Structures are given as structure tokens and as C-alpha cells.
Amino acid sequence: MTTTLDPAKLQTAVAAVHRAGMPGVFAEVRAGDQIWCGAAGVADIATGRPVTASMRHRVGSITKTFTAAAVLQQVDNGQIELDTPIGHYLPRLVPGERGAAITVRMLINHTSGLAEYLPHAYPSLAAFPDMAKTTPKSLDDNRFTRFHPIELIEMGVSAPAAGTPGGTPGVYSNTNYLLLCELLESVTGTSAEKYITRNVIERAGLQETVLPAGSHIDGPHSLHYEAWFGMIDPPRDYSVYDMSWVGPAASLISTVADLNQFFGLLLAGEIISRSSLATMQRTVPVISFEGKTLDYGLGLQKMTVPGRGTYWGHDGSVWGGGAMSMTSADSTRQMSVAVNLQRWNRFDSSQKPQPHPIDDALRALTQLALCG
Template identity: 75%
Template sequence: MRNTLDPTKLNAALDAVHRAGMPGLFAEVRDGGHVWRGAAGFADDVAGRPVTPRMRHRVGSITKTFTAAAVLQQVESGRAGLDTPIGRYLPDLVPGGRGDAITVRMLLNHTSGLAEYLPYAYPSLKAFPVLADTGPESLDDHRFTRFQPAELIGMGVTAPAVGAPGGTPGVYSNTNYLLLGELLGRVTGTTAERYITRNVIERAGLQDTELPAGPYVGGPHSQMYEAWFGMIDPPRDYSVYDMSWVGPAASLISTVTDLNLFFGRLLAGEIVSPSSLAEMQRTVPVVSQEGRTIDYGLGLHPMEAAGQDTFWGHGGTAWGAGALAMIRADGRRRMTVAVNLQRWNRLDSWGRPQPHPIDDALAELYRVAMYG
């Protein structure tokens, strides 16, 4: 089988992102049995320590695909129903009429109408998504805060609804996936973290992936720099951070190799059944946290890429860390990229993120990675 991976072009595209202003990034691209891994820039911008392709990294909302797969496994076992009201499982967390109206499927595809809890947990983000009126102070205040899921869920459930249950477009909200974590706990008799570890991470054969119990990233890893739209200048390292603020919604630590392996096995029907995978790929319009309307399935969505092929995957951010994983529908071509700077775009006078050379360089990297 012909190898369509061009190391010279891939390395050049990776270097271009670093030159555009990204402190460090690393990636793995697979085409059938052929594999390329690369890295550019620094894991520590002060000491000059280089990044490497095998570093462990916080991958943010890519966690949602793992949590969704775990929920679909429970649907397959008959312990949960996609179109069963969440109030049947969690009447204490989503009481009354809303608990009767919001289904498990609506949590998975962000059409529940439940608000994002983040601006309530982090007071300096209270104006989110009006970025110009936010500030980064709460990020430092909560570096070692141990949030309880019920506390965060309560913030989202009691906040003004962002839509009617089942209405479209939906609105992306981490509240949905914290509730799914609690659902997993109720129907499996263990914690969501333990269940996902045993039945998704270990089933996929992942060696360097975990839902962390503490604030540290074990093993080789990069510092993770947060700029908060130029309000943190120079960007500050948030690699040590208690991730209970997102839990089963976005706390995963992984590697680019593990994520490519996971998405390959997911699309091959080895993590959930083919019928469950088909449910994950049924999409509805959802407004993302960036304000764009995207098609979103159940913890999985089609990715934008130049060309005619369909790619599936997920992106994710945490404070200072970001990643993007995508796989062609036939499972052959796949890519995961990790970056160690977030929210690099400064804001204009209207509070809108301004274009940055990093954006164009990343788009070109994705194009080269997926199409050569």
C-alpha cells in the first residue's frame, strides 16, 4: 500500500505553526499502516526544553467522545435509554418538568437547553461569551479548587435556560456532560472515571490516557500557556491545575498516538456497536462556545477539512492546552495535533477575536495532514 505521508511537507507545516507564534506543538498522522510523528518548538519557553511527539497533554473536550461512548455502552446493555428522560435517573439534579423533558440524547448532543455553568463557577468570566467584559483572574483563584459535580451542575440547571429541550440549534454546554458523568455513576454503581477507564480507555488499548485524580500531569509533558485573548501577557503556565472544574466533560490527559488509536477503534466498531456508532453520527445544529453553528452528534461531529472526504472527530481546550483529533470516515487517514498555547487571538474594539497567523498556519497543517 502506497505511503502518502510526506515527512518534508508535514515537518514544514508543523514548523510554520511554531514560527507563527505557537510555543510548541506535536502531532501524529496515520495513513493505513504508515505513521508520521513530529514536533516543533518548546515545552518550556523559558528553559528552551523542546516538545516531543510522545508527550502527554490535556486534551479538553475530546473527553466528551470517551464519555459519550461509555453512555452508549450503557444504552446497549439496557441500563440507560437514549430517549429516556434524565429525571428518571437523576431526579435530584434535574427535578420536575425539566427532568421529564430532557432526555439522555439531548445531553449528548447539546440540545437540552441547559446553560453553561462555567461563568458561574469562575466569577471573572461572568460576562462570557462577551469576551471583552471577561477577565482571567478566576483562573488563578481556582488553580487548586476541588469542585463537586453536583455544585457545578446546580449552577447550570438553575441558570436561565438557553433553549427549549430538544430545540435546535442546540447550545454547547459542559453541564450536559457533567450530568452524563453522574448518570454513569448511578447506572453502573461506580464512578464515571472508573467506568470510562475500564470500559473505554482500557478496551481501546490506550497506554498513556487517564482521567486525572489530581492537578498534575504525570510523565513527560509540556507547560501549557494561557493568553486569554491577550489579557495574560506574557502567557502563563497552567499545566498544574485541578481539573474537577470539567471532570468527564474535558479533563482527559492523553497522547497524540493514543487518540489516533482510540478514534480508529471507535470508527471500527470496537468500542461501541455499529448501531451505536450510527447514533453518534446523527447530527443536529449546535452553537459552539465560539459562536459558530456546527453539526454535532453524540460526542462526535464531522470536521471541516478542505476536500470532499468526510472526517469525524472532536477538538478540545483546557487552560493553556488544546488538541484536535480527526479521522476519515473509512478509518484510514487520521490526525491528532496538540498545542501548548490557548486563546492567542487578541480582541478588537467590539470584543471579537482578531485573526492571527497561527490560525492560517494550523489550517494549512490540517490540510497537509489529511490530504498531503
Template identity: 65%
Template sequence: MAALSVCAGTAAAAPAPHATSAPAELKSALDGVHRAGIPGVYAEVRDAGQVWRGASGVADVRTGRPVRPDMRQRVGSITKTFTAAAIMQQVEQGRIRLDAPIGDHLPQLVPGERGRKITVRMLLNNTSGLPDYIRHAFPSLQDMSPKSLDDNRFRRFRPAELIGMGVDAPPASEPGATPGVYSNTNYLLLGQLLEQVTGTPAEEYITRNVIERAGLRHTGFPTGPRIEGPHSRMYEALWGLIDPPRDYSVYDTSWTGTGAALVSTMEDLNRFYGKLLDGKIVNRSSLAQMQRTVPVIALDGTTIDYGLGLHKVAIEGCGTFWGHDGTVWGAGTMSLTRADGKRQMSVAVNLQRWNEPGSSGAPRPHPIDDALKAFYGQAMCGDTDARPRPAGDAGEVSTR
């Protein structure tokens, strides 16, 4: 989700944060995102015990139904942090070793020499060299056509089927090489690993041991193509190929599984990352492992600092933040928490891939990009000028 991403830089000691944003300033910045072209945007910002929730725009462009701060959202690759935390719990129990070859556990999925070279850690930090499967699951994207999106709306993918697409494709790099190459194939394999070592479906294990441990009330894996509870429609523009943008809020997300299928709320996301960084989901040693970052090339070609299911974002004069972002068709989400846990931002939008390509083929800038950066600065630093440099989403969709 290119416009919902920030560039993770190398962080020095975190400087003193800016003052708390006033509710009026946060609402004004959020309204700016809506005015720039996002149908609906909603967020929760926490600062030293104070909580602000806001929304701007509509959840349904046809009826004008307003968007609300408590709505549920398909949060895309934010799911990866939940999956990584579940794996680290198994590391703590001695059932998984981070530097064990994945072929020791799943030789049928990653056979031969690659299975012996690729470790669990490489899957977690995206240095396995396994390419992403998305272009194979949605082949029309390579021809810049939305046909596959509609063909797959109710298709039920099996994890092994998607993993096979990634494993059978030409390698993105050598196992362990840096920069790594972001790949959803890695996180579907981690889901299968979790299932093998626990004897429980990965989604059930994550629900019981991560989601419930964090006390989340509105987060879960969908059991069908529809979202339960209040939610927005989710509009996909596919870089201008779908005009007007099409609603994909009803969609079978088996194409993302343990990599990006979760539904959550902004309140739950802030609660989750707060608990995780406070050592309440995994222990401090595991958290330290998760925060060991390497450079990783995101699906849009930019480079990010990526740990074990976590991004690192450093903002000069504001601090170091940890979290993740993600997209699925029509929905984009970002959740970031400052290292001291006192400042948090989770924000959702109901339109994706609004940047139309220019003459060179690269996405053209759009007012939405600047409006989102201004909101991020206000939410994270209390200053619309404290804008992180833009970078590409680590997440799901690219034609590269």
C-alpha cells in the same frame, strides 16, 4: 479553542483522498505553526498504515526544553467522546434508554418539568437547553479578568455544584430545540448518570471499559493537579489579558470532570478514534446513533454538526472526518479520523486564546490561525490548500 476548530459540513459521499503527505511537508507545516507563535506543537498523522510523528518548538519557554511527539496533553472536550461511548455501552446493555427523561434517573439534579422533558439523547447531542456553567465557575471572565483562573487553580469542585450552576441559570433554549447550544453541564450530568446506573465512579467505568478496551497506555483521568509523565507546560493568553502567557499545566481539573478532564497522547487519541469508528468500543448500531448529527451552536457562536459526543467534518475533495477538539487553560487538542479509518490526525498545542480582541470586541485574526489551517490541510488531505473553514471550538471557554 477557536483556532483549533474546523467547520463540520454536510457530507456527501467521500471522494478519493489526496496522496500521502511526505514527512518533510508535514514537518514544514508543523514548523510553520511554531514560527507563527505557538511555543510548542506536536502531532501524529496516520495514513493507510503509515505513521508520522513530529514536534516543533519548546515545552518550556524559560528553559528551552524541546517539545516531543509522545508528550501527554490535557485534551479537553475530547473527553466527551469517551463519556458518550461509555453511555452507549450502557444503552447496549439496556440500562439506559436514549430517549428516557434524565429526571427518571437524576431527579435531584434536574428536577420538575425540565427533568421530564430533557432526555439522555439531548444531553449527548447538546440539545437539552441547559446552559454552560463555565461563566459561573469562573465569574471574572465576564469582566474580562483572569482572576478566577488563579483563584480556582487548586479548588476542588463537586460535579453537583457545577451542574447546579448550569441548571439554575436561565435556559439557553427549549429542550430538544435545534440548533442546540453546546454546554459542559450536559456531560457532567452524563457522568453522574453513568455512576448511578453502574454503581461505579464514572472515571473508573470509563477507564475500564473505554480506555482499556481501546488499548490506550497513556490516557487517564488525573488524580490531582499535576500530570504524570512527560508533558509540556501549558500557556494561557486569555485573548491578550495575560501577557506574557501564564503556565497552567498544574491545575485541578475537577472543573471539567467527565466533560473535559482527560490526559492523553496523540498516539492514543488516534488509536481510540480508529477503534471507535471500527466498532470495537461500541457496536455498529451505537456508532450509527453517535453519528446522527444536529446543528449545535458552539460556545463562540459558530454552528457545528454534532452527534453523540462526535463532530462531523466534511472537506471537499478529501472526505468526511469524525472526532472532537478541546481546550483547557493553556492546552488545545484536535483529533480527527476519516470515515474509512485510513487517515487520522491528532495535534496538540501549548498556547491558547492568542487572538486579541479588535475594536468591535471580536477576536482579531492571528498568523497562528492560518498556520494551523495549513497543517490541518497537509495532515488530513496532503494539501495545504485543502483547508477546512474555521469555526469555533465546541469546547470549554467563552465569555458569551
């Protein structure tokens, strides 16, 4: 899989994403012993401060891979059984028949049927995931709102079910991962944030990766511009935001270098056992918030490139920030990329997101970075 990196072509591809309309984009690509990092554009539109490849960034649902790895460590330790009902561990949070039917595995691979709590926590997103019918008002209203995870879980559990336990395709839901965090706390006696930090982040030697306690990103970072499909025009910065609305489901702050290091170690069997890694890579179809079908394992997404093989990783977004990290199955090729604008597509007359030049530029960058 390893091929020689072409720094000039990679920098041209990153610059093309910026020219297509992305304020700032930065990436790190690894091929064997070679490492390339590059950036294009600005971290702050008002001042023109440039982005750099070493910046910290909110990476959204990439956090789920860290949380899943923490749970699988406890599977390795014999403290958690993947096919034990969550009602056995957390009977008050998921009571009755559903608690008996939904297993830990179903939470990790999003086949629990539990609904997403987000539209209930953010009233103006009530039509979520029908983005065209939502408004961004709650983003400002809740910038410094401190949510309690139990409150969010109860919203998701009490909402109409999104599917039947174990049924496929599964439906992507943050409710699943907040429950996994409560499960971690119940079996380890410490908070999920502390456990993940000590046993996943620090174990992987990630110096720039944190689960934040407050609303700010410490250290050099970009602003995070949210467009909400043209409803916020010009896009507004949400880099300062209380991330308790997702917690260890999507609040991680990291760098592109740390992400590559983490996924490389994970796929090498350095974070969890080889048997748990094999279990992590057993996939099912899962429907994303955007209506796309993901090939989803236990906190890992699978991507198959014709003629180039299989890649593992995850992507993620928060208000204004996005990232993707993918590693080849043989771990010889890696790419992590971060962008500082989200939901850049506008809706057409049929209320569907229109194609945008950013989409094509990001695909070209991904193709070049992963396949050479």
C-alpha cells in the same frame, strides 16, 4: 482516501505553526499503515526544553467522546435508553418539567437547553462566552479549588435556560456531560472516571491516557500557556491545575498517538456497537462557546472537506492547552495535533478576536495532514 505521507512537508507545516507564534506543537498523522509523528518548538519557554510528539497533554473536550462512548455502551447493555427523560434517572438533579422534557440524547448532543455552569463557578468569567468582557482573575484564584460535580450541575440547572429541550441549534454546555457522568454512576454503581477508565480507555489499549485524580500531569509533558486574548501577557502556565471544574467532561490527559488509536477503534465499531456508532454519527447544529456552528453528533464532531469527504472526531481546550483529533469516515486517514498556547487572538476595537498567523498555519497543517 489513503495517500502517501510526505514527512518533509508535514514537518514543515508543524514548524510553520511554531513560527507563527505557537510555543510548541506536536502531531501524529496516519495514512493506512504509515505513521508520521513530529514536533516543533518548546515545552518550556524559560528553559527551551523542546516538545516531543510522545508528550502527554490535556486534551479538553475530546474527553466528551470518551464519556459519550461509555454512555452508549450502557445503551448497548440495555441499562440506558437514549430517549428516556433524564428526570427518570436523576430526578433530584433535573426535577419537574425540565427533567421530564430533557432526554439522555439531548444531553449528549447538547440540545438540552441547559446553561453552561462555567461563568458561575468562575466569577470573573461572568460574561462568558462574551470573552471580551471577562477577566482571567478566577483562573489563578481557582487553580487548586476542588469543585464537586453536583455543585457545578446545580449552577447550570438553576441558571437561565440556553434553549428549549430538543431545539436546534443546540448550545454547547459542560453541564450536559457532568449529568451524563452522574448517570453513568447511577447505572453502573461506580464513578464515571473508573467506568470510563476500565471500559473505554483500557478497552482501547491506551497506555498514556488517564482521567487525572490530582492537579498534575504525570510523565513528560509540556507547560500549558494561557493568553486569554492578550489579557495575560506574557502567557502564564496552567499545566498544574485542579481539573475537578470539568471532570470527565474535559479533563482527559492523553497523547496524539493514543487519540488516533482511540478514534480508529471507535469508528471501527470496537468500542461500541455498530448500531450505536451509527446513532453517534447523527448530527445536529450546535453553537460552540466561540459562536461557531458545529455539526455535532453524540459526542462526535463531523467535518466535511470538499472533494475529500467526511471526517469524525473532536477538539478541545483547557487553560493553556488544546488538541484536535480527526479520522476519515473510512478510517484510512487520521490526524491528532496538540498545542501549548490557547486564546492567542487579541481583540480589535469592536471587541472581536483578530485573525492571527497561528490560525492560518493550523488550517494549513490540518489540510495537509487530512488531505495530503
